[in-house]
Amino acid sequence: MASYDNDKLRNDSPGDDAMRDSHMGIGRYLATRLPTLKPPMAKAPNPFTLLAMLNLQQWLFFLVAFLAWSWDAFDFFTVSLTVSELGEEFDKSTSQITWGITLVLMFRSVGAVIFGIAADRYGRKWPFVVNNILFIILELGTGFCNTYGQFLACRALFGVAMGGLYGNAAATALEDCPEQARGIVSGMLQQGYAFGYLLATVFARALVGTTSHGWRPLFWFGACPPVLIIIFRLCLPETKSYLERDAARKASGNVAGTFVAEGRVxxxxxxxxxxxxxLLMAGFNFMSHGSQDLYPQMLENQFNFSHNAVTVTQVVANLGAMTGGTVIGYSSQIFGRRFSIIVMCTVGGILLYPYGFTSNKRIIAAAFFEQFCVQGAWGVIPIHLMELSPGSFRTFVVGTSYQLGNLASSASSTIESTIGERFPLPPKGETKRYQYGKVIAIFMACVYVYVIVLAFVGPEHRGRNFDVAHDEDLSDATGHRGLTGGQRNGDEKRDSSDVEGNQKV
Structure with missing residues (x-):
């Protein structure tokens, strides 16, 4: 779909050069999909050796991004884990309360656009700080809501703040990361989402219903850690990659004009x-929200699990998610991004029956391995998006594609709960019960097929170089090469064999 230099793609899957020819016909491109899916079986050092490649600053960048992404997820799942309590508080049904989840997902794309452009133009640091300030304000606000309308308004605004973080976190953690370590670091970063869910599950059990304030302390507590995350980020500089790009723009003599020109290119x-x-991120977000958002309600409502049993199941599921994301993120460096995604979706589909139909505590094992697959596929995503995205707008593209995918999948829990209410079970006392497990399994089967198809037909740029010296879009925008002193000797004098080998047109 685009053309790139051999040196920055030296580790790509066989046949990937062909797909980069921007003038390739559809038929020829599709013919490359199966050959390029073959696992390259690239050599990958011991994972601990890979992690040792990161210097102190790179570790700190990863850690602040991981913590922010974890708490982003914590704040999101506070609603999923208090659906029953919120329904009682506002006298609304489950499907009405899940609109609080849907609105967050719908408005996240707005935040991704705003904060993504800000981060690509002005740097990763200050948009990150503003983002976390908004988290503090809106989580506190949700905890003080007295009406259903106030609750929906706070969650919609929270969606804007939440949407701005993902692209920035991915850029902060991965831009300066050594190429060989990207896969495992990507997997670890993405599991901040599962780690945040795990923390939300534990703190929900500890704080919800244990005081006279009901569900509110969970939201009040959620507003506190971002203060520490803000202080942490203020102590760190900009990423090296952004500073190089900023220097290149300044060297052009017109920073704003160059930025706009990069956007056009x-x-x-x-x-x-x-x-x-x-489209790909829509499938992935349907996959995560479809398998997770209504699952606590299914355990409690359909299978009559106690609060403790729900907590244990969710904790184990998220341990599976964190394990899967890290392991498959690392493995994608060996087997390729697309191949790893397809395998995880296939295995996840096989596990749907025990995940949605096991009515006793053995469902814990199914939950562990199902979330291993879901988040295993997700573990590939941060670096896969970074490698596919145009360098000048990496934060914007990663964040916006992710959040527009969220927008498309925003009604997942509402769809599942609404359809589930068409399959009633015998009530327990005055509590109505529904076959949510059946709906989740059917919904997820469709999503897995969709993601497998898109991963199969899509591109892969594994091993792409993130340096400004290798960014053709920035070169095209400024009209010349040699933008930074950090480029290798001879970059501006690429020989004809290099061009021919890349099938450049």
Whole structure:
């Protein structure tokens, strides 16, 4: 879909050069999909050796991004874990309360656009700080809501703040990361989502219903850790990659004009790829929200699990998620991004029956391995998006494609709960019960097929170089090469064999 240099793609899967020819016909491109899916079986050092490649600053960048992404997820799942309590408080049904989840997902794309452009233009640091300030304000606000309307308004605004973080966190953690360590670091970063869910599950059990304030202390507590995350980020500099890009823009003599020109180049050259990324992320978000958001309600309502049993099941499921994301993120460096995604979706589909139909505590094992697969596939995503995204708008593209995918999947829990109410079970006392497990299994089966198809037909740029010296979009925007002193000797004098080998047109 685009063309790149051999040196920055030296580790790509066999046949990937062909798919980068921007003038390739659809038939020829599709013919490359199966050959390029073959696992490259690239050599990957021991994971501990890979992690040792990161210097102190790179570790700190990863840690602050991981903590922010974890708490982002914590704040999101506070609603999923208090659906029953919120329904009682506002006298609303489950499907009405899940609109609080849906609104967050719908408005996240707004935040991704705003904060993504800000981070690509002005740096990763200050948009990150503003983002976390909004988290503090809106989590506190949710905890003080007295009406259903106030609750929905706070969650919609929270969606804007939440949407701005993902792209920035991914760029902060991965931009300066050593190439060989990207897969495992990507997997570890993505599992901040599962770690946040795990923390939300534990603290919900500890704080909800244990005081006279009911569900509110969970939201009040959720507003506190971002203060520490803000202080942490203020102590760190900008990433090296952003500073190089900023220096290149300043060298052009017109920073704002260069930034706008980069945007035009990126849209003209990569619009088809950007569309693909949104479609792919819609599938991934349907996969995560479809398997997770209504699951606590299913355990409690359909299978009559106690609060403690729900907590234990959710904790084990999220341990599976964190394990899967880290292991498969690392493995994708060996087997390829697309191949890893397809295998995890296939295995996840096989496990849907025990995940949605086991009515006793053995469901814990099914939950562990199902979330291993879901988040295993997700573990590939941060670095996969970073490698596919245009360099000048990496934060914007990663964040916006992710959040537009969230927008498309925003009604997942509402769809599942609404359809589930068409399959009633015998009530327990005055509590109505429904076959949520059946709906989750059918819904997820469709999503897995969709993601497998998109991963199969899509591109992969494993091993792409993130340096400014290798960014053709920035070169096109400024009209010349040699933007930074950090480029290798001879970069501006690429020989004809290099061009021919990359099938450049």
């Amino acid at each position: 990126a849209l003209n050259k990569h619009w088809l790829l950007l569309t693909y990324l949104v």
